[in-house]
Amino acid sequence: MILTSGLQKVFCAGLDITEFYNPNPDRLSKFWTTLQDTWLSLYTTSFPTVSVINGHSPAGGCLFAMSCDYRVMVGPNYTIGLNETKLGIVAPKWFQDTMVAVIGQRKAEVSLTTGKMYTTDEALQIGLIDESLPDANSALKKGTQFLNNFQKISPWAYKMTKDISRQPTVQWLIDNKQKDLDFVIKYMQSPTVQKNLELYLQSLKK
Numbered sequence: 192m193i194l195t196s197g198l199q200k201v202f203c204a205g206l207d208i209t210e211f212y213n214p215n216p217d218r219l220s221k222f223w224t225t226l227q228d229t230w231l232s233l234y235t236t237s238f239p240t241v242s243v244i245n246g247h248s249p250a251g252g253c254l255f256a257m258s259c260d261y262r263v264m265v266g267p268n269y270t271i272g273l274n275e276t277k278l279g280i281v282a283p284k285w286f287q288d289t290m291v292a293v294i295g296q297r298k299a300e301v302s303l304t305t306g307k308m309y310t311t312d313e314a315l316q317i318g319l320i321d322e323s324l325p326d327a328n329s330a331l332k333k334g335t336q337f338l339n340n341f342q343k344i345s346p347w348a349y350k351m352t353k354d355i356s357r358q359p360t361v362q363w364l365i366d367n368k369q370k371d372l373d374f375v376i377k378y379m380q381s382p383t384v385q386k387n388l389e390l391y392l393q394s395l396k397k
């Protein structure tokens with residue numbers, strides 16, 4: 192399965208920030224539960240997955256890219272990263288753990304606390320992506336080549352290996368879905384977080 196975008200320069204702009212701004216708790220609760228379930232499905236799917244990152248990929252976009260088995264990104268002009276601290280919010284534990292699984296504890300901590308958005312070259316250097324390609328067609332071709340490896344791998348062996356590797360993060364979320372949701376609902380209603388989101392949304396307007 193390949194995750195890519197039909198847009199010209201955005202792979203995924205992350206979660207819709209307007210869902211967090213002046214939120215209705217019931218709506219936010221459904222929104223967040225859907226995100227949790229979607230992520231669990233993607234991260235544990237029995238299909239081999241590749242993200243062909245053909246545009247910018249902040250926050251939730253980076254999470255979805257990191258949740259695939261392999262990342263091919265079009266360079267050099269796009270950026271990727273978990274930039275939540277730049278919005279004055281916090282990447283939840285399972286976002287953070289997904290990043291740790293990809294780039295390791297130290298690089299993830301620096302990346303998360305600074306909210307850094309990496310260029311394609313920087314992302315390749317820290318291992319956030321696996322390959323950089325100059326255009327979308329060659330990136331798609333590379334992604335397809337990666338998937339072809341699995342024609343020779345037992346689906347059972349593939350899935351079991353992935354489950355063992357991803358189990359701690361997956362199990363944490365399954366065991367703590369309500370706690371995670373309560374955290375989001377509580378902090379998203381804080382006046383400080385709301386002010387930060389307001390300023391960030393304003394900064395995006397042209």
Ligand SMILES: CC/C=C\C/C=C\C/C=C\CC/C=C/CC(=O)SCCNC(=O)CCNC(=O)[C@H](O)C(C)(C)COP(=O)(O)OP(=O)(O)OC[C@H]1O[C@@H](n2cnc3c(N)ncnc32)[C@H](O)[C@@H]1OP(=O)(O)O
Pocket residue numbers: 200201203204205206207208209247249250251252274275278279280281282283374375378379384392395396397
């Ligand atoms: C103490 C504890 C504190 C807090 C804890 C609380 C909670 C923790 C729990 C939850 C954390 C929540 C996690 C969220 C993860 C996320 O994904 S947040 C989203 C982060 N996304 C971004 O920062 C992306 C912002 N967008 C951009 O940088 C650019 O738009 C982008 C580079 C993607 C594309 O650039 P460009 O093509 O030039 O597009 P425009 O800038 O023209 O954008 C078009 C319009 O879209 C609006 N917009 C863009 N991105 C978003 C978005 N993610 N959500 C909502 N709206 C967005 C932008 O304002 C433009 O609007 P306009 O057309 O002008 O009205």
